[in-house]
Amino acid sequence: MYDKNTYSGGEFKVTERVKELIAEQLGLQPEDIRPECSLQDDLGADSLDLVELLMAFSDEFGIEIEDEEAEEIVTVGDIIDALKEHE
Structure with missing residues (x-):
């Protein structure tokens, strides 16, 4: 699991x-x-992939991504921004 004290x-x-x-x-x-890549259009993720990715991010970073927030995630950069908001 990600620990911001472990990572510099x-x-x-x-x-x-x-x-x-x-x-x-x-x-x-x-x-x-890259941050500007669309998860679906550029990287080929389908809706199941998106759900599994969000669960993986939640587990890895120890956060809860709300449904409303998840709906706004389109790019890799959107994921990074969402994670930074939970730091």
Whole structure:
């Protein structure tokens, strides 16, 4: 589980971990994932992938992403922003 006391570099480490989780879930390479990428249009995620990703982020970062907030997530950058709001 992510612990901001364990990781130095703050936002960079969060971004890298988000990219790793997305890559694992969608079978991609982390270096191909950029903040501006649309999860569905650019990375090929379907609705089930999105739900599974949100659960993985919740588990990894120890946060709860509300349904209203989840509906606003379109890009990788949106996920990073949502996680930063919960720090």
